[in-house]
Amino acid sequence: MLMVVLAVVCGAGAIYGFAVGPAGAQKGTSVNPAPAAPPTSSAQRAQIQRGRTLFLDGCSSCHGNDAKGKQNIAPTLVGAGSAAADFYLTTGRMPLSNPTDQPTRAPPAYNRQDIDALDAYVGSLGQGPAIPRVNIAMGNLANGLSSFTLHCAGCHQVGAAGGIVTGAIAPPLNDKDITPTQIAEAIRIGPYLMPNFNANQISAQDINDIARYVRSTVHPDDAGGWGIGHIGPIPEGMIAWFLAIVSLLLVARLIGEREPE
């Protein structure tokens, strides 16, 4: 009897998974994501159900009642994966008041239990990236700096103080509230205009290294004594202009002075 019930439930889950329509442009995943594996325990089913209730209440006005998105307002969440849901919710980027704004970091709108439920619901919509596991104790700081310079510093600056691309702000990462898990999620899903990186480009070990490096930028070791904001060439150039030129003027004044008679 129990086996029959389980089989029926699993079958229903599979049908539900297949019922989701063709997804739109989903980065970080295949274009037509495979259906997610059906939940295997009643606790998971209850979790997904609770997530769906929260979703209908707080997210469906933009993402639609079926989470397949609304034309020109919000993307489909089918195949987005629980990693994307967890990133956007734990960093307070979602819910977003105006769909055309860049989502920015804010205090999360949901508590941890609600986020877990919403993660489970979005993860159940179609196969997408799961929440990555990070262990910064396993990370190598030097390799992290090297990988960060190669993949991330173009936008976020080598000191992780943030920067800009045309049309968006690359947020600062030297913030004590940013968790290693959020760093890993952002690398895998590529939020907003950020590109995404899969395990071929940035391995799980690279993520440990990068997360360790990014955490170290919260309290940077300023070998020169003064970080000048850690945002690179503009303040450094201003130091050259305003301090170096003043000292050159002083030198010019001194060598131009006549000796008293």
Add this chain to the structure above:
Amino acid sequence: MKQSRSPIGELVVVGALLVAGACAVAFVLLYVFDSLNAQLLGLSLGLALAFLALACVVAGKKVVDQTKGVEERPELVQEDVEKEVAEKTVALREGVSRRKLIIGAGAVAGAGLGVAAIAPLASLGPDNVSEILKASPWRKGVPLVDDSGRPLSADQFEVGSWSTAFPQNADKKALGASVVVVQILESEVLENKQWAPRGIMAYSKICTHAGCAISLFRYPTYEPTSQPPALVCPCHYSTFDVRKSAEVVFGPAGRPLPQLPLSIDANNNIVAAGGYVGNIGPAWWGVRKGT
């Protein structure tokens, strides 16, 4: 009038002038034989000017007499006084011994720096610069490799990812070597679809504005509420629309990034399908636009 003499100061001036001349000559030789070594060119010219400045400072402080000659002027022009002051002024020059040596050293420095200033005019003339700029290791069938030399597989990319790649077995530092590889949806590719198998495409990593390395790729999570995919240069934010063969949509660049046509070989590795389309390397303002 005091007749001060400073043989040591004069020697310092002569020495500094000769060193300045030697540095200027070194600049000319470097320019002729090693013209791409900008650091040494800058160092030699900088030292020449620094030693010239040193010679001027020492000459002003130690060699030329510092005594002031004051012309009393109780009345209007008095020819005899004027004549006297003129004689005194001439007499001051006698305070410098070895005038000829100093003038000779000054001539050496002046000649050296003069030639150093004129020599770079040769850069305006005909030479093989355009050949150097067009040189590129990319040919049809050359595999793309990552920075550690492993071939790039088409399977390791996914939509919205990007990577820097190099030609296999070639000098990575050559101007024409490095490319950025991106993948977008095949349906998003609007121009030259035949160069972008599976939506994977490669462009020169050298910005066509000032030659910085293109290191920013933006790919929208949801394009209708944000921005289309583009490569962006971190120096001046020139923005290239990858859907339209890197057309410039923002910033100072005057022409698109040269595109490297791609194909996928039997082993699923990404290989070049030909050489660059367009000139690689920087061009300021609108120079070489459209060529």
